[in-house]
Amino acid sequence: MVKTILITGATDGIGKHLAKKLTSEGHHVILHGRNPQKLELALREVRAVSLRGRVSSYLADFSKLDEVYRFAEEIKRDFQRIGVLFNNAGLYAGKERKVSAENVELTFMLSVLVPYILTTELSPLLEKSADGRVINTSSYMHHFAKVKDLDFGFEKEYNPGLAYNNSKLYTIWMTRYLARDFFLKGSNITINAYHPGLISTNLGNSSSDEKTKKSLFGRLMKSLSKDLDQGIETGYYLTLSEEVRGLTGYYFDEKKVKSVSEKGYSFEKAQKLMDYCQEKVKMFQEKQDF
Template sequence: MPENSVVLVTGAAEGLGYHTVRQLAVGSTIVIAHARSGDEAAQTRERLLGSGVDERRLHLAVADFTELRQVADMANAIAAACPRIDVLVNNAGTAGAGGRTVTADGHEQVFQVNYLAPYLLTRLLEDALAASPVSRVVNVSSSLHRGGRINWNDLNFKRRYHRGAAYAQSKLALTMFTTALTERCPKVREAVSVHPGILATGMLAHYSFRGRPVTDGAEVVARLADPGTRVFNGGYYDGRLPAKASSTAVDPDAVERLWRISEKLTFPEKRRARVENELRTGV
């Protein structure tokens, strides 16, 4: 790991994110660990310090991804305190509840937490990423993205909710976001998505009854998050190896369509400003 690299890991309070932070927080690496609340952040800090992480290399960030305002506030606070981010690991996610849940922002919860929130966070940290010679985003996706589809006419599953379909859609969207970053966001130099394996975490119910140790998946993610590791830009990884993403994940028209929708859902004021400018200038 290059000296004084700065890595932000979301969803670091437990499971894959927690163990990824443990593996990254070695040497001179500075890790920003995200948690959902102040209490959760304090508990995470104590656990990490108790496991041997150097407190001088550990910073905390707090936001509940079910509220996009909190995501924006966290991004702004991080950018102000740390103007350079070398690697952003979008790991935070939810398996979803038994029934459909809607956030205060009006979105189906799985779609917001697993996709819209990391989309917004990444976009707001573009300048901090651009300040790094590495500028890498690692999106923790899932092999289940291959069976997913974007429900264009009902992203929030208002008509018929299915927990597995909602989860697969969110991970497909995140994988499409990886493609979009390489094509539409020059401030991000490298972006990859990864299925870390079938692990013994809260996501296990979507895959199987038995999973591998979470530390195995954390090793995979930490390796991709190491600025010293060369990656296939825009690629999808199944474990340590590059693999083929779904056709939708790399379809230019679908990726473009999702980008525009995502911008509209997370930056409504930017959308209004663009429309007003187009009306005023005729462009």
């Protein structure tokens, strides 16, 4: 069955490589990117391998909530349904804490808040598919999160590693919470998180310093990196496989359900995470109304 698949962060790395594979098999792929030149290049590359030429592209800077909502509205305007929302866009921030206009730390924003908004905003389109799926990109690094308190904005303590690891844990919390929410509402939408593996991509290249890249740790990480064909395997599996049809609220690695870190997890804490996201959304909406 041909699916309409929306992939965020699709201008390089896993996103673009996955888009190429899916469109080469005849699926309609919607590309998202924040850089117009890179998005245009990705669009040409993906169309070049497309079986039917069904590729669309949309520009939006997800560090700005007004652009996130504009993007969602454009998708709702142009599509009656989508089969898969693949939340791939991410960020490994630099040494300095950077925030959006709503004072949301940007690593958290790209990993948690934006996927939350897109999932809720686009759920009516996913509902119209018999097998609507949401795939959230987490990481094995969530096991190294430190959740002493629920400082979702990293205002009390910030470093890029902490922000990344914790945000990937919060991605799993959000996934589990929304899976429960969809189930209780009788929705057919499934939502799962996955670890793509250690991939050599451009994630964080704009902010990582040269000292880190050339360090022993940096060289080791690069040597352990998967290639992109390996890196997209689990994401591709979650996008199309009948084996995962109906499964929801899980964390996958190497195409298998894996255990997740239970560090500090409870439904009440996941609810506080959702409350934080909703608070930021409300703050944004009130500014728009004003």
